[in-house]
Amino acid sequence: MQGVAAPSRPPQANGVALVMVRPFSFEAGVDDVTDEQGVVDCITGSIRGALPDQPLVPWDSFRYIAFPNLPAGAEPRDPKYLAPLFRNAEFRARVASLGLRFVGFIGGVTEVKQDGGIYCGVGPGGGACLGLITWKKATRLRAGMVDLETMEQVSALEGRDSGTAWFAVVGILPIGMPYDTERGSCRALGTEIAEFLRQRRAAATEGMEGLQ
Amino acid sequence: MRTLNRTPRRALLVCACAAVAACSVSTTKGDLAPRIARFESGLSRGKSTKADVLLIMGEPDGAGGAALSDRFAAFDWTGKPYRPGGIPGQYEIWFFDEFNTGMTAGGGHVLLVYFHGEVLDGYQWFAAKFDVHLH
Numbered sequence: 001m002q003g004v005a006a007p008s009r010p011p012q013a014n015g016v017a018l019v020m021v022r023p024f025s026f027e028a029g030v031d032d033v034t035d036e037q038g039v040v041d042c043i044t045g046s047i048r049g050a051l052p053d054q055p056l057v058p059w060d061s062f063r064y065i066a067f068p069n070l071p072a073g074a075e076p077r078d079p080k081y082l083a084p085l086f087r088n089a090e091f092r093a094r095v096a097s098l099g100l101r102f103v104g105f106i107g108g109v110t111e112v113k114q115d116g117g118i119y120c121g122v123g124p125g126g127g128a129c130l131g132l133i134t135w136k137k138a139t140r141l142r143a144g145m146v147d148l149e150t151m152e153q154v155s156a157l158e159g160r161d162s163g164t165a166w167f168a169v170v171g172i173l174p175i176g177m178p179y180d181t182e183r184g185s186c187r188a189l190g191t192e193i194a195e196f197l198r199q200r201r202a203a204a205t206e207g208m209e210g211l212q
Numbered sequence: 213m214r215t216l217n218r219t220p221r222r223a224l225l226v227c228a229c230a231a232v233a234a235c236s237v238s239t240t241k242g243d244l245a246p247r248i249a250r251f252e253s254g255l256s257r258g259k260s261t262k263a264d265v266l267l268i269m270g271e272p273d274g275a276g277g278a279a280l281s282d283r284f285a286a287f288d289w290t291g292k293p294y295r296p297g298g299i300p301g302q303y304e305i306w307f308f309d310e311f312n313t314g315m316t317a318g319g320g321h322v323l324l325v326y327f328h329g330e331v332l333d334g335y336q337w338f339a340a341k342f343d344v345h346l347h
Binding site for chain 1 (some may be wrong): 261262266285
């Protein structure tokens with residue numbers, strides 16, 4: 001058998017795609033995440049920072065290959081509709097070149113509590129305002145990581161951030177400080193996803209070493 | 213002089229067209245009609261599955277169920293009794309819709325897809341047109 005190369009194992013797919021699944025909330029003081037692409041880009045950047053060699057498949061690349069005849073936005077995003085597709089052998093063969101293993105279904109909301117007020121007065125010498133408005137914000141982003149080999153959710157991860165934005169008027173001078181909780185929570189979620197992927201890779205490496 | 217007169221008129225026309233276009237409202241992701249045509253030509257009742265429907269139509273805009281009269285739903289579309297395990301008359305329904313509204317008129321499509329288990333068992337679609345009156 002010398003000189004004959006052992007049959008090489010097919011490279012293990014370990015790519016990740018992220019997609020926003022927007023929850024619809026009609027609750028007062030609860031906002032949906034509006035900058036969907038911004039959140040996905042932020043999570044992607046965070047994963048890249050922690051795991052530079054992790055293959056990340058942009059959702060659009062998946063969409064072009066998986067659903068070439070569908071207009072943008074019409075493709076299935078809900079896990080309950082993607083499941084029957086990934087159980088279909090023809091569909092799996094079509095997207096195999098992407099090397100996808102996990103899809104992270106991202107969702108989240110921002111709770112906002114507003115306080116304070118601004119009061120204005122006018123007198124003979126002119127007018128002026130005085131006041132402070134604060135917005136206490138708390139964003140929760142969640143990712144359900146679905147393993148495409150089993151079509152089961154293998155992990156539910158969360159990234160949170162909270163802070164206060166404020167706006168004040170002193171006399172005629174408006175001042176303020178915004179606070180973007182979506183950015184903090186998407187970075188935190190990206191770190192969680194990177195950790196999840198690191199653990200899966202370590203477990204896979206241990207499994208391979210056990211086989212040898 | 214004519215050129216000078218035409219340019220503002222053209223600009224006005226472009227602005228008017230842009231304003232009308234900006235006032236149109238669409239409820240969905242693309243026109244449903246071509247997808248319904250592909251659905252009718254590419255899928256077959258009793259054979260096609262949910263995966264086949266998703267590939268042509270995309271994600272449904274809604275889902276539900278139907279319990280229809282056993283008198284016509286105890287048999288499948290070929291006239292054979294339902295396979296064992298299937299409950300006659302009970303369907304899962306996927307709902308697709310698309311509506312566009314302009315300044316004076318609108319219209320759209322609705323498609324209902326019926327599944328018995330994982331298998332496509334029937335469909336129906338409607339096209340609607342309506343006038344828009346601003347009050």
